[in-house]
Amino acid sequence: RKEVEQDPGPFNVPEGATVAFNCTYSNSASQSFFWYRQDCRKEPKLLMSVYSSGNEDGRFTAQLNRASQYISLLIRDSKLSDSATYLCVVSHNTDKLIFGTGTRLQVFP
C-alpha cells in the first residue's frame, strides 16, 4: 500500500464547475502537507501548503483532517488553465516529501 493514496482520475469537468480531490496518508507521524500542481511533462510546482485549520488561496481551498489522515483540495469556478495533475504531498519530519501518484484534472469548455 502506498503511503499517500489518491484517486488518479481523470476528473473531467466543465468550466465554472467546482471539483474536489481527496487524499489519504498512512503515517500518523506526518507533519507537513502540501498540494503540488504538475503540468504535462513539466516539473511539480507548489500550489499550497495545507494547515490543520484549513486554508484558502483564491479559488483553492485545502483541508486537513489529522484524525482521519485525510487531505482535500477544492477548486471553485474551474478554469481551462486548471487542467493539470494535482499531487498530494506529505512530510514526516520535513526532511523529504512523499508524493501521491496524482489526480488528473481536465477542464473542458
Next chain:
Amino acid sequence: DTGVSQDPRHKITKRGQNVTFRCDPISEHNRLYWYRQTLGQGPEFLTYFQNEAQLEKSRLLSDRFSAERPKGSFSTLEIQRTEQGDSAMYLCASSPWDRRDYGYTFGSGTRLTVV
C-alpha cells in the same frame, strides 16, 4: 535565472552506458533533493543533501547510482550500467534548511531514455 537548473534536459543512452546529470540549486538553499518520476506516478525520493553531506538514500538508489555534492553547491547524479528500467524523469529540488516545511523548488528535470 534564480531557479533550480538541471542539465541536460534530455538524455538518450544505450543500455549499459554510464550517464551523469547535474543540478544547480537556488544559491541560498542548503538542502538539495533528487527524485525520480515515471509515467503516471508521482515523484519518488532518491536522496538528499544538506550542504555537502548526503543525509539519506532511498532503497531505490541501487549501487549503480551515486550522487555527490562536493562543495555544497551543485550536485551530480551518476547512473552506471544503465538499464531500460532507469528510463524516467530525474528531478532535482532545493530548499532552505530553516524553511523546508514551505515545500521545495523543483528544476525542470532531466528526461532519461535508455534504449
